[in-house]
Amino acid sequence: MSSPTVFSTILFVALAVVVLSTNTPQAEAARAFFVFGDSLVDNGNNNYLLTTARADSPPYGIDYPTHRPTGRFSNGLNIPDIISEQLGSESTLPYLNPELDGQKLLVGANFASAGIGILNDTGVQFANIIRIGQQLEFFQRYQERVSALIGPAETQRLVNGGLVLIVLGGNDFVNNYFFTPYSARRLQYSLPEFSRYLISEYRKILMRLYELGARRVMVTGTGPLGCVPSSLASRSTNGQCAEEPQRATELFNPELIQMIQSLNQELGSDVFIAVNAMQMGTDFISNPQAFGFVTSKVACCGQGPYNGLGVCTRASNLCPDRNVYAFWDPFHPTEKANRIIVQQMMTGSNRYMNPMNLSTIMAMDSMN
Ligand SMILES: *[C@@H]1O[C@H](CO)[C@@H](O)[C@H](O)[C@H]1NC(C)=O
Ligand SMILES: *[C@@H]1O[C@H](CO)[C@@H](O)[C@H](O)[C@H]1NC(C)=O
Numbered sequence: 001m002s003s004p005t006v007f008s009t010i011l012f013v014a015l016a017v018v019v020l021s022t023n024t025p026q027a028e029a030a031r032a033f034f035v036f037g038d039s040l041v042d043n044g045n046n047n048y049l050l051t052t053a054r055a056d057s058p059p060y061g062i063d064y065p066t067h068r069p070t071g072r073f074s075n076g077l078n079i080p081d082i083i084s085e086q087l088g089s090e091s092t093l094p095y096l097n098p099e100l101d102g103q104k105l106l107v108g109a110n111f112a113s114a115g116i117g118i119l120n121d122t123g124v125q126f127a128n129i130i131r132i133g134q135q136l137e138f139f140q141r142y143q144e145r146v147s148a149l150i151g152p153a154e155t156q157r158l159v160n161g162g163l164v165l166i167v168l169g170g171n172d173f174v175n176n177y178f179f180t181p182y183s184a185r186r187l188q189y190s191l192p193e194f195s196r197y198l199i200s201e202y203r204k205i206l207m208r209l210y211e212l213g214a215r216r217v218m219v220t221g222t223g224p225l226g227c228v229p230s231s232l233a234s235r236s237t238n239g240q241c242a243e244e245p246q247r248a249t250e251l252f253n254p255e256l257i258q259m260i261q262s263l264n265q266e267l268g269s270d271v272f273i274a275v276n277a278m279q280m281g282t283d284f285i286s287n288p289q290a291f292g293f294v295t296s297k298v299a300c301c302g303q304g305p306y307n308g309l310g311v312c313t314r315a316s317n318l319c320p321d322r323n324v325y326a327f328w329d330p331f332h333p334t335e336k337a338n339r340i341i342v343q344q345m346m347t348g349s350n351r352y353m354n355p356m357n358l359s360t361i362m363a364m365d366s367m368n
Pocket of ligand 1: 119
C-alpha cells in the first residue's frame with residue numbers, strides 16, 4: 001500500500017530537482033557566444049584535422065596562460081577569447097574538442113577553421129579544413145545536441161540571445177585570388193568583380209546564419225592585407241604597403257559595410273554589425289607608437305625581411321617582448337594587438353563599428 005506513495009514522493013522530488021537544476025544555472029549564465037571563420041578566430045579546431053594550417057607547436061602559445069600552443073594563431077589570447085572575457089564567460093571550446101559536452105555546450109562554441117574563406121575553393125592547398133558551409137552545418141548539429149540537453153524552446157532562447165562573431169574574406173584574397181600569379185579566380189574576374197562576387201556569397205552565408213537563429217552577429221571584413229609583414233616581405237620593394245592587396249581591402253570592406261546595411265534594412269532589425277577591421281589595422285600601421293608598439297611592419301616570429309617569409313616555427317627569429325609588436329607572425333596580430341582591437345569593438349565610434357559598438361549591444365540586449 002505504501003509503495004505508490006513512496007513512488008510518487010520520489011517522483012515529486014525528482015521533478016523538483018530537474019526543475020531547479022534546469023532553471024538555476026541558466027538564469028545566472030552569461031549569454032552564449034558562437035564563433036565562425038578563419039585563423040584569426042580559430043581556437044584549435046584544426047588541431048583535430050589533417051591539414052598544414054595549424055598552430056599547435058611552439059612558439060605559438062608562448063604567452064598563453066599555460067605557455068603551450070593551443071591551435072590559436074597568436075602568442076597568447078585571440079580575439080574571441082578577449083570577447084569572452086568581456087562577456088564574463090570562459091573561452092568557447094573548439095567544436096571538435098571532445099570536452100565540448102554537457103553544461104559546457106551552454107557557453108557556446110567555436111566553429112572556426114584556419115585557412116578557410118567565403119568560397120569553397122579558398123584554401124584548397126590546406127587540404128582538410130572546415131569550410132564555412134560545414135561550420136554552419138556543425139552549428140545546426142550543435143543545436144540538436146543542446147536541444148537534447150535543455151529542450152527546443154530553451155535552445156532557441158540560447159541561440160537567439162547569443163552573440164555571434166564571423167571573420168571571413170582575407171583568405172579569399174591571400175590564399176586564392178593572389179595565391180599564384182595566374183590563379184583560376186584571377187583569370188576569371190577582375191579585382192572589383194571578384195570583390196563583388198565575394199560580397200554576394202558572404203550575404204548568403206549571413207542569411208543562413210540568420211535562418212539558424214543568430215540575432216546579433218558581428219561581421220568583420222579583412223585587415224589591411226597589403227601591409228601585413230607577409231605582403232611587405234614578398235610584394236613590396238620599399239616597405240610601403242603592397243598595392244594590389246591594399247586595393248582589394250579598399251574595395252571589399254566598404255562594400256561589406258553597405259551589404260550589411262541593406263541586409264539589416266531588409267530584416268527590419270540591426271542583426272548584423274559591421275566591424276571595420278581595415279580601419280582598426282590601419283590605425284596600428286599609421287601610428288604604431290600611439291599603441292605602444294615599436295613596429296607594425298616586422299613580425300615577432302618569422303624569418304626573412306620583416307620576419308614575413310614562411311611560417312613561424314621553433315627555428316624562426318622570436319622577439320623577446322611580444323607586447324611591443326603589432327604582428328605575432330607574418331599574418332596574425334599579437335595578443336596585445338587583439339586586446340586593442342576588442343577594445344575598439346567594445347567602445348569604438350561608427351568609424352569602427354556599424355551601426356553600433358559592442359558595449360551598446362550588451363546594454364541594449366540586457367534590457368530585453
Ligand atoms: C560550397 O559547397 C557547399 C557544400 O558542398 C555547397 O552547398 C555550396 O553551394 C558551395 N558554395 C558555392 C559558392 O559554390
Ligand atoms: C560606443 O560606446 C561608448 C561607450 O563606451 C558610447 O559612448 C558610444 O556612443 C558608442 N558609440 C556608438 C557608435 O555606438
